[in-house]
Amino acid sequence: MGGSGTGKRVEVTLKLPQLQNLCKRDPSGYKEDFEAQVRRLESELGILALQPATEPSARLIELIQFAAAVSSSSYKATHADHIANLLIGLLVGEQTAEEKNSVMISSSLPVTALHRDVRKTCVSALILMRNKGVLPPIRILELFFRIMAVVPDKKLRELLYHHLVNDIRNINKKGKRDDTINRSIQTFLHKLISGHQVSASGEEESSTDVAAKRATDLVCELYRRRIWTEERTVAIVASAVLSPNVTIMCRAMRFFLNIEEKMAEDDAAEEEVDWSEKNAIDYHSHSKKTAARERHVNRQLKNKVKAQKKRELQDEWMEMNMNPDKDKGVEACKKLYPAIELLRDPQGLAEAVFKKLRSNNSAYKYQVKLLMINFVTRLVGNHELILLPLYSFLQKYMGGHQRDVTAILAYAVQACHENVPPDEIHGILKTIAHNFITERCSEEQMAVGINAARAICTRVPSSLSTEEVDGITNSTTMDIEAFARDLAAFGNHRDRSVAIAGKGWLNFVRDVYPGLLQGKNRGLKGSALHKAGAKPLRYGEKKVASGVEGAELLYEYEAKKAAKQKKQAQNAEDEGSEGSDDDVSGEWQDVEDASDVDEDDEAEEEVDDDEAPNLVNLDAEEEQEEDDEEEEDSAIPDVSKMTPKERELLKQKVSSERVFTASDFEKMRKLVELERRAREDPREAARRKRAKARGQDLEDLSDDSEDEDEANRIKIAGAVNPEDIMADARRKRQSKAERLEKVIAGRTKFEAKQREGGSTNEEKKRKKNFTMSKFSFEARSKGRGKKGLNQNNQGGMKRGKKQIGHEAKKRRRKS
Structure with missing residues (x-):
């Protein structure tokens, strides 16, 4: 850098931000200066390797940032790979070919010995180079996962994780999606999770476990953001369900159980933010009034009105705009299937998880077991799988004093579907009846048991079938008719929650199989269905649509x-023709002279004498119209x-x-x-x-x-x-909007307004003028029984009040 007249030049080049600007403006002219700074960086890194834990100087951090920024913009083809290799070597050291291809992550990387400022600076420099397209995404992905698994700095781990999510999101932007890169990234993540299953040993959490956790979180987050929503993503999470690490297994199961609810919450939050932004209008109250600002205010007001119409009257808004992208059918097609629907082998996955759950060596906590039961039953109910040992396993947890027994009953309902044999369902119903629907149980337990039995029979109607085939009664393990009638009798129980549950069971049996009930309990609707022969289909019977x-x-x-x-x-044409005739008859007409009229009449008479008149058969035309x-x-x-x-x-x-x-x-x-x-x-x-x-x-x-x-x-x-299925002991308190909606509905949908026919006699009496009815027998005897108003009744006023008490409390409707 020396030479005659270069004193000012040395000052300029020693200031790295100015040198960065000069390299950007004239890369070839300042290439030697940049190479000198790179050599200086190499020597600084060599000194740092001797004592990596020492606090770095500000000059070193500035030099790393300068080298990464200039190499990724001005000297991308010549120096970018060299700078990247220097930084990566500083973080993870030199790796052999086996270490690069292996999924196992060593816990003793050089990055753990570095100072936190050096780690953060190197990671920020690599992120900068990746954003400018210098480094391939799969290389950065592997590097950052190795760092996340061992680095103790929480803020640095969050920085790496958010960069990976944003980087994959940018790769999958509209018009920029690269399926080749996506497959390579998914393959790496799948190897990281599935390889972890083989390598995991012991109870201590290794660096591979941490990397597998982060990989599972990354895949779940990308699915939640609708970036990866295909079957390959679901297969990666399904492999995490079988992980020996309990934390990874629980995260994967919660993904399948709750991901759709979280996505719905994200959509609702996004709509709420958009609505609040549309409502926040900048009127430029403290600015100079210009035409541009006036147009800006008008545009904001227009958008607010448009958003309000879309929010309150969505259907009318769609019809007014006639936008096919906003059609309800299109929106329904855009909705994602639940992630649990995209599993490739649900039967194998359910059997594997159920095997882990039943194993005697499983030392899972009770909450983890509940989560596993929830996942297995959801798989069985969603895909209609056949897993017969599951129902006898659930009966062990259906005790009256079992912790979270309501959740167990709900999971048992989840596992029921039409393809389950009735014998298995009868075993569950017997267990529920013995442990919950007895007089020794509390009212809340009885209500929960009846509701659970009704929910199970709703999903498996064939469990109520008692039809005989060729004179042979179906083999059942319980008396369904007695069971149905016993539960229906709880509709008259003294406790309100039990009575509500019993009436719910009664209404259900009326709709499905009213023949199981006594005639007095069938009701009007049940009797009609019983006469029509309403019965549930037997097990294995299907109704085929033609x-x-x-x-x-x-x-x-x-x-x-x-x-x-x-x-x-x-009818409209006939009325129109009649109306036109009436209009013609009502107009002024020209009247001719009498002489002209007489001459015309004489001429017509002469013609009529020569020609025969045309006769029209009106009866034949009417008959033809009737035939048509x-x-x-x-x-x-x-x-x-x-x-x-x-x-x-x-x-x-x-x-x-x-x-x-x-x-x-x-x-x-x-x-x-x-x-x-x-x-x-x-x-x-x-x-x-x-x-x-x-x-x-x-x-x-x-x-x-x-x-x-x-x-x-x-x-x-x-x-x-x-x-x-919980007990409904009291009515839920309604909000103010719900109460107002109920009041308005009562005004418009009053029962008397929907009745066919005219007004009743009672309504006519109320509307009749009093002078017309004041001398009637009813008016003269009102309040005194059959005697008049002036006659004293035996028993005095006390008896009179007793007679009119009910009539006085009657609520009268307004006319």
């Missing part, structure tokens, strides 16, 4: 609707009068000849629901019959969807919340 459910009902509905519209159009109407009525199908075979044929025909839209499926769902309600409730059937006679049966069906909240809500198949 077409789209409700296709014949949709065909009938559209035919009736088209006929009604055609009839309304004809009868043909149209016969063309409209009536599904209620068809035989089951004819309905099946019509369903197959309509399903094979037509492509249904989303609105058609919604209509079919509602039509099937209306038919089911009419079949189960005689009053509903009578109401439908009266509406059909008046021609109002088509008004009950609407094209609008009523289940938007249910469709948008995240549903996890097989999941059961322990709160669902």
Whole structure:
């Protein structure tokens, strides 16, 4: 750097920020100066290697930052790899080929002996070089995992972890996704977790255990952020479930059980933040008023109004904007499947976890065992697996004084599905009945037991089947009829929570198999279903669909609707023609002279004498119109009068000849629901019959969807919340919004307004003028029994008050 006239140049080059600027502006001119600083860095690092724990000078930290920044921008092709190798060698030392290919992480790395400032500076320099594209992602990933496993600095570990998450997120941005890099990273993480299973020995936590924990957290976080949501990611977490390390196993199981709820919470928080940002409007109250700021304020107000409409009236907002990306069907398709649905071998995974749970050598804590039971039962219920030893294993934990027994019962409900043999279910029902539904148990235990039995039978209706086949009764291990009637008797229990649970069981049996109940307990709906022969399917029996459910009902509905519209159009045309005739008759007409009229009449008479008149048969035309109407009525199908075979044929025909839209499926769902309600409730059937006679049966069906909240809500198949089967001793306290909604609903949906027919006699009496009824017998005898108001009744006022007490307390409705 010497030479004549270079005094100022030496001062400039010794200031590293100025030299960095000069190297960026003129790389070739200052290359020698940069190489001199690199040689100086090598000597400083060599001195540091002799005493790595000493506190570094500020000059060394500045020199490391300078070398990383300049090499990654101005001298990327020549010096970047050399600087990276220097920093990596300082952190982890020289590695052999076996150490580079091995997943095992040594706990004695040079990075543990370095000062924390040197570690942080080297890591920041490597992150800078990776962000500028100098280093490949897989190399940095392996290095940072080795450092995270052994470094004691918590802040440095968090820095490394957040960089890995952000780096993989940047790799998978829209338009920049590289599947090759993703596969290599996933392969490394999978080896780190699965290799840990083989290498783990003893109870002491090694550096490999720490790296496997961080790898599991990294994969779960990337799935939560919707960066990796494919089957390979789920397979990596599934391998962590079988880890011998309890912490890793629990983290992986909690991922499968709760990841969808966390993602829903993230979406709700993001929407709330977006809503708060839209509401925070900067009016520039203390700034100079300019046209640009006025446009900015108007834009903010417009966005706020738009967000408010989207928040409160989402459907109307969608129709107004006509944006296909905001369509509800598209949004439903964008939703992720639950992670537990993407498992490749759920049966093998469930058997492996259940084997670990049943092993005598397992020294897991009780909370860990509960988590394992929850995971296994969720797998069995979600994928409808057959794991018969599980049900006898659960019975051991169904004691009345067992800790967290409500959660055990909820997990038992999770494990039930239609493919479970009824004998296994009967064993669980017997255990619940003996340990919970007895008089020696508390009221809360009895309510929980009845609710659990109802939930299990809801998932396995075949457990209630007692039908005989060829004169032979199905082999059952318990008397289902006696069991059902005993539980139904708890509907009259003195405790409110037990009575609520008993009535819930009673209503359930009425819907599924009312033949199990006594005639007095079946009710109106249950009696109708019993007459219709309602029974649950036997074990192994399936109801095979021959077409789209409700296709014949949709065909009938559209035919009736088209006929009604055609009839309304004809009536409108007839009314229009009559109105036009009336209009013509009401106009002014020109009157001719009398002489002209006489001449015209004479000429017409002469013509009429020569020609015969044309006669029209009006009766024939009326008969033809009646025949056409009868043909149209016969063309409209009536599904209620068809035989089951004819309905099946019509369903197959309509399903094979037509492509249904989303609105058609919604209509079919509602039509099937209306038919089911009419079949189960005689009053509903009578109401439908009266509406059909008046021609109002088509008004009950609407094209609008009523289940938007249910469709948008995240549903996890097989999941059961322990709160669902707990005793409901008292009504939950409603919020102010819920109370107000109930009040408004009561105003608009009052029972008297929905009743068919006119007003009742009592309502007419209340509305009648008093002068018209004051001399009636009822008015004269009111308050005194059958005697008048002026007559004294025996017994005095005390008896009179007793007679009118109930009438006075009656609440009168407003007219």
